[in-house]
Structure formats: structure tokens, C-alpha cells
Amino acid sequence: MPISSAFRYVMPTEVVFGAGCFSQLADAVQSLGKRPFIVTGKNSARAIGALDRALSMLPKSAVFDAVEENPGTATCERAAGQCRQLGCDCVIAIGGGSPMDVAKAVAALSVNPGPCSAYFGSEKLTHGALPVVAVPTTAGTGSETTPYAVIVDNADNTKRTITAKALFPRVALLDPELTRPMPRSVTVFTGLDALSQAMEGIVSRKSTPVSDTLALDAIRRVKSFLARAARDGEDLEARSEMMYAAMVSGCVIAQTGTTLVHGMGYYYTLEFGIQHGLANGLLLAPLFQFNAHEAPERVRAIVEALSGQTRPTASPATQVAHEIHALFRELDVSPAAKDHGVDESRLAGFAKEVAADPYRYRNQIGNITRERIEAFYRQSAEGGIA
Ligand code: NAP
Numbered sequence: 001m002p003i004s005s006a007f008r009y010v011m012p013t014e015v016v017f018g019a020g021c022f023s024q025l026a027d028a029v030q031s032l033g034k035r036p037f038i039v040t041g042k043n044s045a046r047a048i049g050a051l052d053r054a055l056s057m058l059p060k061s062a063v064f065d066a067v068e069e070n071p072g073t074a075t076c077e078r079a080a081g082q083c084r085q086l087g088c089d090c091v092i093a094i095g096g097g098s099p100m101d102v103a104k105a106v107a108a109l110s111v112n113p114g115p116c117s118a119y120f121g122s123e124k125l126t127h128g129a130l131p132v133v134a135v136p137t138t139a140g141t142g143s144e145t146t147p148y149a150v151i152v153d154n155a156d157n158t159k160r161t162i163t164a165k166a167l168f169p170r171v172a173l174l175d176p177e178l179t180r181p182m183p184r185s186v187t188v189f190t191g192l193d194a195l196s197q198a199m200e201g202i203v204s205r206k207s208t209p210v211s212d213t214l215a216l217d218a219i220r221r222v223k224s225f226l227a228r229a230a231r232d233g234e235d236l237e238a239r240s241e242m243m244y245a246a247m248v249s250g251c252v253i254a255q256t257g258t259t260l261v262h263g264m265g266y267y268y269t270l271e272f273g274i275q276h277g278l279a280n281g282l283l284l285a286p287l288f289q290f291n292a293h294e295a296p297e298r299v300r301a302i303v304e305a306l307s308g309q310t311r312p313t314a315s316p317a318t319q320v321a322h323e324i325h326a327l328f329r330e331l332d333v334s335p336a337a338k339d340h341g342v343d344e345s346r347l348a349g350f351a352k353e354v355a356a357d358p359y360r361y362r363n364q365i366g367n368i369t370r371e372r373i374e375a376f377y378r379q380s381a382e383g384g385i386a
Helices: 021-030 052-056 073-085 097-109 184-201 209-231 238-258 260-272 276-294 295-309 316-331 342-354 371-381
Strands: 014-017 036-041 062-066 090-095 130-137 150-152 158-163 171-176
Touching: 014 021, 014 238, 021 052, 021 090, 021 130, 021 171, 021 276, 036 052, 036 073, 036 184, 052 062, 052 090, 062 073, 062 097, 073 097, 073 150, 090 097, 097 130, 097 158, 130 238, 150 342, 158 171, 171 238, 184 209, 184 238, 184 260, 184 276, 184 295, 184 316, 209 238, 209 295, 260 276, 260 342, 260 371, 276 295, 276 316, 276 371, 295 316, 342 371
Parallel strands: 014 171, 036 062, 036 090, 090 130, 130 171
Antiparallel strands: 150 158
């Protein structure tokens, strides 16, 4: 794809990748602090043995193990209060995107005064942040290589983002062994998040030649390995490929941001409890049929990555939807959002709210109207191809 404009590429996170590399946690933390604050979810890090292993490597650590899925401002403030009170000087995240994002918010709130909501937006951390070491145990969000903490504002139940270069984790320890215990559904849904982020990066107004290259690589790997990882969780090659693809999808959105897929998907998650990655996945076919009309060459590149064909014959709009649906079939997931609990009578209201907040789709190409957003929701609910 042509280099159309000037760009900047920033990726300060040191990535350590490899089966068993979690054993290097103490080395990763050594130069960053003496009293780590470990942030994790309610069950899985303990269940897979990662929390006990971390505590045996770093016995002076304090632990906050109460992060919920789609975490809120109240949790971040409570955790940051504990971190400050205990005098911790670095933060370790062990878990999926939810604990990683809370760890970043804790790192910010420990050295910046005031409520979490004061920092929604871009570069508002006047005092920087504590260093963060991220240890993902899902393979999807790529939060380990992004400057974002996505947090639900408990005041109005909307997802908002703290964006700051200071929030890029200093180190990301990527040990695919930690993802082996993921149940099939978590594997599939988080994997769809990686796919979504990579696809959105390619059509984002902020795409760069570097992010394009990374995104196409991530798409190919998800297509080749997500179904394998879902079929056999013990398949370490598939787990490694997915963990790598997810990290790379984080590198992509760190540059490009996300698009209308994410802006719309949050409603599925917050209103119907649909897992974040699945919510995005359910919107890919309608949005990329639209994107294909706006940026046919970009969507053609996605189709080639998904299909493995160098000269697909059908139009990119039709073919991209067929490729997404084929992947959903392979994963044994219905592409119809109504099959996952979406109530179609709510969609017009969601469309109105999304349309009223263009910041949510500032990276989206094309002319976006309330009517279009509602049509995307309706197509997603039915799981059809326009
Ligand atoms: P998650 O909410 O972190 O975790 C989902 C579920 O998987 C939880 O029940 C968790 O259990 C469990 N789990 C995690 N690792 C496991 C393992 N190895 N084995 C078994 N179960 C495991 O899900 P996620 O999809 O990774 O993260 C979603 C969040 O990330 C959303 O809030 C989204 O907005 C955010 N996000 C952030 C960025 C960013 O750049 N900052 C990018 C994309 C998405 P426990 O709760 O017990 O740990």
C-alpha cells in the first residue's frame, strides 16, 4: 500500500516473548522498583498459578486481586489508594485487558491527584506514571503494548480512555504458557479482539506503513491459528501465534487508534454483557462492507490476508464479509448479534448516542450518520451480508 503522508511511529515497550519467560519477572522488575503492586483479576491468575509464582519471585509485593471485567473508575481509585498507602513504586499487571488497564490507571493515579475521570482524554498526566510491567494471560487486547487504559466511568456507565505515553508498559512479558488454561470461549472472543484491532488499524485515518505491515501480519496469524487454539488449548504453537498476533495488534492501535467498530461495540458489552472481543467481531462484517466502498484497496489487502489468495475475484465488500463469516463458522460462533442477547429494539437509541459523540469514531473513514450507524447495528444483529 502506498505511503500517503508523513507519520510517526512510537513503541517504547520492551517486549520479552517466549514459553516460560514469566520466570524472568523479577529481572524485568529489578530496575523499575523495590516494592511492586500486583494488579490482577478475581480468579484466573490464582487458578493458573501465576499469582503464587509472582509472589515467590517477588515476595515484597502487595496484591490487588479484585479487578472485574470491563473495570470501572471506582476499582481504579480503590486500587490506587492501596498502592499509594503501601508506598509501592512500580505496578505489575497479571491478566487480560481488564487487569492491565487497571494497572495502568493505578500507575497514573498513584502520582497524579484527583479522581480517575480527571484523566480521561489525551496526555493529561502532569506527573507521569509509575512504571508498569504487563503480563498478559489472554491473547487479544494487546494492552501490553498500548498507551491506553480503557475504563468504565461509573458516573454514567460509558467506556472512556486515559491515553498517555507514560502508560506504555515498560516491559511486556509474553509467555504463551499462561494462556493455555483459557477456556474455549475466552480464547475465541479475545482472539476476535486482536483481529478487529488489526483490521481497524488498516482503515484508520491514522494508519501508517509500519502499522499496515504489522496489522496484515496479525490478521494472517489470527486466521491461521485462532481456530486451532480454540480446538486444542494445549497447542503451544497456536497459543504462541495468537499471543504474538495480539501483541502486534496492540502495536497497531497504539499508532492508529480504533474506529467505529469499537465505538459501537461498547454498547453491546455494557448493555448486554457481550465480551469485548466478540462485541467487536459481531460488527466487523457490516463495517468492513462499508469500509470497502471507502477504501477498496485497503480492504482488498485484508481480504488477501484472510483468504490467502493474491487475486480474489469478487468485490472486496462482498468478499470481506464472506471471509469474516467463514471464520465465525470455523469458530462455531453465530455472526448474528441477536443470538448473543442483543435486543434489536435498543439499536436505534444506541445509534443516536454514538452519532452524537463523533469523538468515538474520529479515526473512522467515510461519512458517518445516525442512519448509517443504525443500519450497521441492524445488519450485525441479523448477521447478514448486505
Ligand atoms: P478480561 O476482562 O481481562 O478477562 C476475561 C475473562 O478471562 C476473565 O473472567 C478472566 O478471569 C479470564 N481469564 C484471563 N486470563 C485467563 C487465563 N489464562 N485462563 C483462564 N481465564 C482467564 O478480558 P480481555 O478481553 O483480555 O480484556 C478486555 C478489556 O480490555 C476490556 O475492558 C477492553 O475495553 C480492554 N481493552 C483495552 C485495550 C488497551 O489498549 N488498553 C485494548 C483492547 C481492549 P479473571 O477476571 O479472574 O482474571
